[in-house]
Amino acid sequence: MSDRLHGLRFSSSNLNRDVAPGADFYEFANGGWCRANPIPEDYSRWGTFMALDRKNQEQLRQLLEEARESVGAPAGSPRQLVGDWYAAAMDEAAIEAAGWQPVRPLLEAIGAADLPGGLGTLCATLETAGIQPFFELSVQQDARDSQRIIGVLYQGGLGLPEREYYLDPDPFFENARAAYLRYLIRLLELWQGVDSGHEGLASQVVGLERELARVSMTPAEQRDPHAIYHPWTVTGLTDEVPEVAWSDLFSAHRLPEEFPLNLAQPAFFRRLGRLVAGTEPQVLKAYLSLRLLSAASPVLSSPWVENHFALVQSLTGAKKLQPRWLRVARALDPLVGFALGQLYVERYFPASSRERTRRIFENVRSTFRDRMTHLSWMSAKTRQSALEKLDRLTTRIGYPDRFRDYAGLVIDRRSYWGNVVRAGAHALAYDLAKIGQEPDPEEWFMTPQTVNAYYHPSRNEMVFPAGILQPPFFDPEMPEPYNYGAIGAVIGHEMTHGFDDQGRKYDASGNLADWWTADDERDFHARIGRLRDQLAGVRIRGGQALNPELLMGEFIADIGGVSLAFEAMQRAGVAEGEGLAGFSAEQLFFLAFAHLWAGEVREDAQRLLLATDPHPPSVVRVNETLKNIPAFGRAFALTGSEPLYPECPVDPWGGPSADAA
Ligand SMILES: [Zn+2]
Incomplete structure (x- = not known):
């Protein structure tokens, strides 16, 4: 592994002196480095930035393994949270033996729900397990009153990365759609066995997601903060999108009847309401089950992990699944990452x-x-x-x-999925409890x-x-x-x-x-x-x-x-x-x-x-x-004839530029 970690520090062997700095400075400065550091099989991109990330992950691995050894660390201490998390996540025998059984209760809850009427309650149940179907519920500082935290509902619900993946006729996106359909069919097979009906159902789910994609804002549109800020009330939301039982959803999260809310993309939510009302319950249930199974796959047994990786592979070209410890370290970050961070700075930060x-x-x-x-x-x-x-x-x-304090969060060595769900629920409850509060400057x-x-x-x-x-x-x-x-x-x-x-x-x-x-x-x-x-x-x-x-x-x-x-x-x-x-x-x-x-x-x-x-x-x-x-x-004493010569420099921030001259 250590050969991968070379090249983080600057060295003149990074250079390619066959290229003039004024012709292609990127190649001049980095050509040697790039030749010496090809993309590892288990990555879709590689560079000094990624190499540092990887070196960092090796340091984290060290900390994780040490924490796993310290059985009996005080309950709730960073060492206990991190050590027990890692122990459960690395217990492959238990994970393989469990198959998809850990998600059975949630699948049963989806199966038993009365839809679309029961959608609010069901979404809350899934959100509490860290799965956010259709949209994302979260919090933010009020864009017009930064001293208060409000709730936010954001567009979401897609299994492919962006709307273009559903709508663009280019063969690249067509291939991605085909891979996604195969992925969903395989999820259904792993869950229910081979069945000729899976393909039709999976296609209907992709169709539902395509409708969501159609009314999703593009990444470029979302860069305008005004375009994604729409103060709303719960009453207003209930009037505007009556097809979803919002009061059930919010009360399941113990939120008050009325609270300040940003409805980031009103058009998306209006369309979502009509879409939910016009879709057969059986398709809604298939969509929710597949969102759940997809989110859970990386945490379940190897057939699920492999199927999930096959999709990642089609979307990114990655050649090899990353080692388990690395996947575990990445998954830990958003859930109990500050506990590990505390151990990290003590050890590694001068x-x-x-x-x-x-x-x-x-x-x-x-x-x-x-x-x-x-x-x-x-x-x-x-x-x-x-x-x-x-x-x-x-x-x-x-x-x-x-x-950050993780008080109340129970992490144990019994079940990886159990830890993921409890940590997800803890994180969401922690966030939602901030609604109406002032922001914490230490966050x-x-x-x-x-x-x-x-x-x-x-x-x-x-x-x-x-x-x-x-x-x-x-x-x-x-x-x-x-x-x-x-x-x-x-x-x-x-x-x-x-x-x-x-x-x-x-x-x-x-x-x-x-x-x-x-x-x-x-x-x-x-x-x-x-x-x-x-x-x-x-x-x-x-x-x-x-x-x-x-x-x-x-x-x-x-x-x-x-x-x-x-x-x-x-x-x-x-x-x-x-x-x-x-x-x-x-x-x-x-x-x-x-x-x-x-x-x-x-x-x-x-x-x-x-x-x-x-x-x-x-x-x-x-x-x-x-x-x-x-x-x-x-x-680099460039002359006007060289491609990178700064002939008409522009720097809106007052650097020397042609305009200023
Ligand atoms: Zn930037």
């Missing part, structure tokens, strides 16, 4: 990394502040709001000061061991879990220009999200309130038009085009992030220090940035990402971003 990261953060922030003061296209009033928002931006680094939305970061618009807060503060993102042993090019660019990226096409819709207090004038809006769009054209002109492997509308937000953040981090590095004075391996400090900065995105994606997985992921493909994140960074051209 306290000094918190302080160094905070220093880079503050230098990036003060760079952004100065740029904002000089942005020519911002009106004085908008500038004032932006500066206030930037000053009130908070950051959390490494781990929460207070860890994190990623576990500390996560290799990722986020900006939360309703909190105006940036969070960098301990998991991301290691190579390639942060390396305590590298010269500081490396860290500015790596975690510094990530910090800059996340910071600009607070002010970009989404973030500008939230004010300094985290409320949905547009603080831009019509003129700002017009000037900003005029400025980014050229970036949209740039993305529209890109063709990646196989001649595939990109969807600029889906990618613009992340693309602008990448440009802003690199540009801010570079200037922050210069201002911090660390650029005067030495570079590495014959590269100047400035060159090392850009190599570090490119190193973050080294890696490959299988072709099918690439299709999935192009349809759903708002982040551009890796090669675009490097090459197209750097075309907008004049300092990149200078660092």
